[in-house]
Amino acid sequence: MRGVTSTLAPLLLAALAHGESDDVPTWSGDVRPLLAEHCFACHGPDPDARKAGLRLDARASWTNADVEELLYRVTTDQEFDRMPPPVHGEGLGAGDVERLRRWIEAGAAWEPHWAYAPLATEAVDGNVVDRFVQRRLAAEGLEPAPEADPRALLRRLHLDLVGMPPTDDELAAFVADPSNAAYERRVDELLSSVRFGEHWARHWLDVARYADSHGFTIDGGRSVWPWRDWVVDAIASDMPFDAFTVQQIAGDLLPDATRAQRIATGFHRNTQVNQEGGAKDEENRVSAVHDRVATTGAVWLGATIGCAQCHAHKFDPVTHAEYYGLFAFFDSTTDGGVSAGPSLLVPRNAEEEATASAWEAELRERERAHAAAASHASRGWTRWQPERATGSNGPELRPEEDGSYRVIGQNPVYSTYVLEGAPPLERIAAIRIEALPDGGPGRSGNRNFVLQEIRVAAGAEEWTDVELVAARADHEQDTRGNGGGQYPVRGALPGDDGQGWAISPEFDAPHAAEFILREPLELEDGDRLRIELQQEHGDRHTLGAFRVAMIESDPGSERSLVGDAWRDAWSALREHRAQRPRLPSTLVLEERHQPRTTRRFHRGSFLDPREPVTPGVPEAWDGFRAMPDAAPLDDRLDFARWLVHPDNALVQRVTVNRWWQALFGRGLVATENDFGLRGARPTHPGLLDQLAHELVASGFSRRHVLRTIVLSSTYRQASVASPALRERDPENVLLARQRRLRLSGEQLRDSMLVVAGVLDDAVGGPPVQPPQPGGVYAFTQSQRTWTPSVGTARFRRSLYTRLWRSAPFPFFTTFDAPTPNVTCTRRTTSRSPLQALALANDPMVVELSEAFGARIEAAWGDLDDGARTQRAFETALGRHATDTEVARLIEHVEAVRELRGESAAWASLARVLFNLGEFTHRP
Numbered sequence: 001m002r003g004v005t006s007t008l009a010p011l012l013l014a015a016l017a018h019g020e021s022d023d024v025p026t027w028s029g030d031v032r033p034l035l036a037e038h039c040f041a042c043h044g045p046d047p048d049a050r051k052a053g054l055r056l057d058a059r060a061s062w063t064n065a066d067v068e069e070l071l072y073r074v075t076t077d078q079e080f081d082r083m084p085p086p087v088h089g090e091g092l093g094a095g096d097v098e099r100l101r102r103w104i105e106a107g108a109a110w111e112p113h114w115a116y117a118p119l120a121t122e123a124v125d126g127n128v129v130d131r132f133v134q135r136r137l138a139a140e141g142l143e144p145a146p147e148a149d150p151r152a153l154l155r156r157l158h159l160d161l162v163g164m165p166p167t168d169d170e171l172a173a174f175v176a177d178p179s180n181a182a183y184e185r186r187v188d189e190l191l192s193s194v195r196f197g198e199h200w201a202r203h204w205l206d207v208a209r210y211a212d213s214h215g216f217t218i219d220g221g222r223s224v225w226p227w228r229d230w231v232v233d234a235i236a237s238d239m240p241f242d243a244f245t246v247q248q249i250a251g252d253l254l255p256d257a258t259r260a261q262r263i264a265t266g267f268h269r270n271t272q273v274n275q276e277g278g279a280k281d282e283e284n285r286v287s288a289v290h291d292r293v294a295t296t297g298a299v300w301l302g303a304t305i306g307c308a309q310c311h312a313h314k315f316d317p318v319t320h321a322e323y324y325g326l327f328a329f330f331d332s333t334t335d336g337g338v339s340a341g342p343s344l345l346v347p348r349n350a351e352e353e354a355t356a357s358a359w360e361a362e363l364r365e366r367e368r369a370h371a372a373a374a375s376h377a378s379r380g381w382t383r384w385q386p387e388r389a390t391g392s393n394g395p396e397l398r399p400e401e402d403g404s405y406r407v408i409g410q411n412p413v414y415s416t417y418v419l420e421g422a423p424p425l426e427r428i429a430a431i432r433i434e435a436l437p438d439g440g441p442g443r444s445g446n447r448n449f450v451l452q453e454i455r456v457a458a459g460a461e462e463w464t465d466v467e468l469v470a471a472r473a474d475h476e477q478d479t480r481g482n483g484g485g486q487y488p489v490r491g492a493l494p495g496d497d498g499q500g501w502a503i504s505p506e507f508d509a510p511h512a513a514e515f516i517l518r519e520p521l522e523l524e525d526g527d528r529l530r531i532e533l534q535q536e537h538g539d540r541h542t543l544g545a546f547r548v549a550m551i552e553s554d555p556g557s558e559r560s561l562v563g564d565a566w567r568d569a570w571s572a573l574r575e576h577r578a579q580r581p582r583l584p585s586t587l588v589l590e591e592r593h594q595p596r597t598t599r600r601f602h603r604g605s606f607l608d609p610r611e612p613v614t615p616g617v618p619e620a621w622d623g624f625r626a627m628p629d630a631a632p633l634d635d636r637l638d639f640a641r642w643l644v645h646p647d648n649a650l651v652q653r654v655t656v657n658r659w660w661q662a663l664f665g666r667g668l669v670a671t672e673n674d675f676g677l678r679g680a681r682p683t684h685p686g687l688l689d690q691l692a693h694e695l696v697a698s699g700f701s702r703r704h705v706l707r708t709i710v711l712s713s714t715y716r717q718a719s720v721a722s723p724a725l726r727e728r729d730p731e732n733v734l735l736a737r738q739r740r741l742r743l744s745g746e747q748l749r750d751s752m753l754v755v756a757g758v759l760d761d762a763v764g765g766p767p768v769q770p771p772q773p774g775g776v777y778a779f780t781q782s783q784r785t786w787t788p789s790v791g792t793a794r795f796r797r798s799l800y801t802r803l804w805r806s807a808p809f810p811f812f813t814t815f816d817a818p819t820p821n822v823t824c825t826r827r828t829t830s831r832s833p834l835q836a837l838a839l840a841n842d843p844m845v846v847e848l849s850e851a852f853g854a855r856i857e858a859a860w861g862d863l864d865d866g867a868r869t870q871r872a873f874e875t876a877l878g879r880h881a882t883d884t885e886v887a888r889l890i891e892h893v894e895a896v897r898e899l900r901g902e903s904a905a906w907a908s909l910a911r912v913l914f915n916l917g918e919f920t921h922r923p
Helices: 006-015 027-038 064-075 094-105 128-140 150-161 168-176 180-191 194-207 225-236 241-253 259-269 281-301 320-329 350-377 559-578 636-643 649-664 685-697 702-710 723-728 745-756 791-795 810-814 833-841 843-859 865-877 883-900 902-915
Strands: 343-345 388-391 396-399 404-408 415-421 427-436 449-458 468-473 511-522 527-535 545-551 585-587 599-601 609-612
Touching (some): 027 094, 128 702, 150 702, 168 865, 180 194, 194 649, 225 585, 241 259, 241 636, 259 343, 281 404, 281 649, 320 599, 685 702, 745 810, 833 843, 833 902, 843 902, 865 902
Antiparallel strands (some): 388 415, 415 527, 427 511, 427 545, 449 527
16 A cells, blocks of 8 residues: 555544544545545546546545555655646645545544534524524634614614515614514514515525516416415415425325415426427426426525436436436426416405316316226227337337327428337237327327338248228318318328328317228237338428227227217317316416336436436435335425425525525525535534524424524624624624625615505515516517506515516616526625616606605605605615715705706605615615
C-alpha cells in the first residue's frame, strides 16, 4: 500500500463503524463535500461514469486499501498517478489534503448524509427557535439585536402572515398595547384568517407551477382555479400537512374519494399541455410525467431528481433505474400530452351539486353499459398481442395492457403495421380488427385502414399467404358522405373486390371488422403468424389505437347485431358526455383501469424503452422502511403516504426549511431545493431537526410551526445592524438580527389596494383581470385582448389575477414572479430600473394612486397639508414621518397642485409613497 503507513491499515475497516469525534474532520461536514467537488464525477453513484470500479460515495464500497490509495493519489507528485487528473483542473489544496489526512489518521469514521439521517432532537424549555439561535450566538460571541419597534414589528408580521400591511386601526391598537400577550393574540388572529390561507397559497402556487393556461405557443385557457381555491381553504383551515400532501398527490385513490379530494389532485395537472399542430401525444405525456417527478422531488424531497432522467445521478444516490421507479408512480394516469382532460365538475351550491351528481351517476352507468357491450362484442374472440409489432414510414406501435396497440407519432400518407409472433390459437377461422377512439388532436378519424396480408410460416420456413374470402364490419355504408360511418374498400387486396375496411374522418366511436379466411388455418407448434395492416391516405386522419383478435370458427351473421349493440352503447355514452352540465370544472388526475407497464427510457428517450421497472423509491431515502415486513409501494397513494410517514425526516426537514425561508428570506439550508450531497449544510442543524420534530408532534400543523417561529425573539429582532456585524455576517446566517426583505409583486399590489382603501375582499372564484399596459401580447402567437375587469373585481387580491403562461401579468414579472412552467421553490430578488418605471407609470399603479389620493382628500380633508401628509405617510408606511420628510412631501404636493390641481397633487403624493423603499420592503 502507498501513501499511508501500514500501521494504519488494521484500523481503517474497523473505524468505519465508529462515530465521529469533535476533534477531527467529519465525513459529512468535511470529507464528503470535498470528494463530491473533486472525485464523485468519476467515482460516484453513476455506474456508467465510474472509473476503475472505485466508488467513493457509498460506505460499503470502501476498503482499507482504497483509503490508503486515495491519500496517495491526492498527494503524489507522479503526474500519471495524481488525482484528480490535471485535465480536470486544479487538485486538492493543502488545507483539503490536511483535512483528509487527519480524517484518515483518526480512523476514517463514516456517517450517513445529514439530510437522510433520523432527526436528532432534545428536550427544550421555552421557545425552540431562541434556544438554538442564542446558543449559536453565544458561541460566536454575539448578542441578539433588540426587539423591533412595535410599528415595524406589526407591519412585518402582517406582511409575512397575510401578505398585506395592517390597517390604521390595527396598528393603533397594537401601538397602544404592544405587550407579549397582545402580540400573541394578533399572531393567532392572523393565522386563523382566510387572508393567511390566501397569502401562503401564493407560496404553494409557485411550487405547483400554477397558471390559467396550457402553455406553449398556443397557450389555450384552462380551468384549474377550483384547485387554487382548495389550497386556500386547506391552508386557512390548517389542514395537516400530511393530508395536504396525500390529497394533492393521490386524492383520487383514497377510498370513497370526495369531490374535494379529487379537486386536490389538480396539483399535478398544472403541467403544460401542448396543443400545437403536429404535437406528439405520447412525447408530451411522457414530458408531463417527467415534470411531475422533478416537481415532487424538489417540493417534498429537496432533491434534483431530474438529473437521473437520462443517467444515474452524478452526485446523489439515485440510479437511473430508481428514477423510473419514481416515474412509475405517475405513469398510469389518464391524461394525455395534447388533450386537456380529464376534468371534474365543481358545483357552487346545493342545486348545482344535485345536477352534477345526477349527470355523473348517469355517466358511470353508461360507461358500464358500453364496457359490457364491448366485452360481449368480443366474446369468443381471443385477443392477440404478439412479441413484435412495428410501423413503417414513421409511426410506432406501443402495446397497452388491454391488448391494444397505441399508434405513437403522426401517421404518414402510407404506412404498414406488421404484427408477428406465435399465434394464440391452433385453428383460426377469422381475424377481427377493432378500431378504438384515441381522442387526440389530429386523430379524429381514419381512412382506408385495410388488412393487407395474412401470412403464416412453420418454424423457420418461408412465409405463406393466407387467402381471405369475405370481410364484414359492424356497420357498412356504400357512400362516404354520411359522417361517422364505415365503408368497404374495393380492391384492397389483390384479386378480391371487397376485403378492405375504412372509417370516415368523423370517426369517434369503436368499430370492428371481421376478416374470414377461405379455409380455416390449422397451426402446429412452432408456427408463426404475420399480419400486415396498411394505412392509406393517412393525412391527419390516423388510426389512434387498434386491437387484433382471432376466432376458431365462423363468427356467423349474428355478430352484426352484437356490433350494433356495441356501437349504440358508445353513441349513448357520447351523447351523454355532450350534455355535460355548464358548471365550473377543474383539471384532475385519474388513474387508468389498467396500469401502464413502465420501462426505463435509455438515456431518457421515450423512443428507446428498455426493461420494465416497478414503482419504488431510491434505497438511500427509504432507510426508515428498510425492514423485512415493509409493505411495497404500489401506486401514487402508497407513495404519498411514504412521503409524509412520521419517520421520513428528509421530507420534514425540507418542509420546515421552506417555511423558515419565507419568514427570514433564507432557509436554514440555503439550497432549499437541494438537500443532496452537494447542497448546503444547515446553518443550525439542531434547530432544523427540532422544527421538523415539532411538525410531526403537532399533527403536521403548519400553523403550529409558523406560530413557534413568529413568537420567537429571533423573529422579533430589529433589522438594524452595526457595520461590524454586517461585515462579519452580511447574509445574516447567524441570525443576530432580522432582515429587510423586498416585497413580491403580489404583496406590493395588495398593499396598494389596502392603503388605497379599495380592496375587494371576496374569496375564491374565477380569475380576474386588473389593468395592465397595452401590447403585452404583441410577441405571442395568440393575440389576445386583455379587457380589465369592471367594478370591484379589478381590485381583487393578486392571488386571483389571471395568469397566462405566454404573457404573465407584467407587474408581477417585473418584481420577479417566476415562470409558471416549472416549479419555483424560491423567488429571486433583482434590482432593475424597470421596477422604478413600473411603480411610476404602470396603469394599475396610476389608478391605485388616484384612489389613495381620493382617500386622502375625503378622509382627512379637514386637516392642513402637514397633518394630511402625516396621516397619508402613516397609513402607507406604518410610522410617523419626520419633520424633514413632511416638509419635502408638502413641497412636492404644492408643486403638483399648482400645475395640475388638487386631486392630482394628492394622487401624486400617493405615488411617491408607493415608490419609497419602506413601502416596497418588509421591515
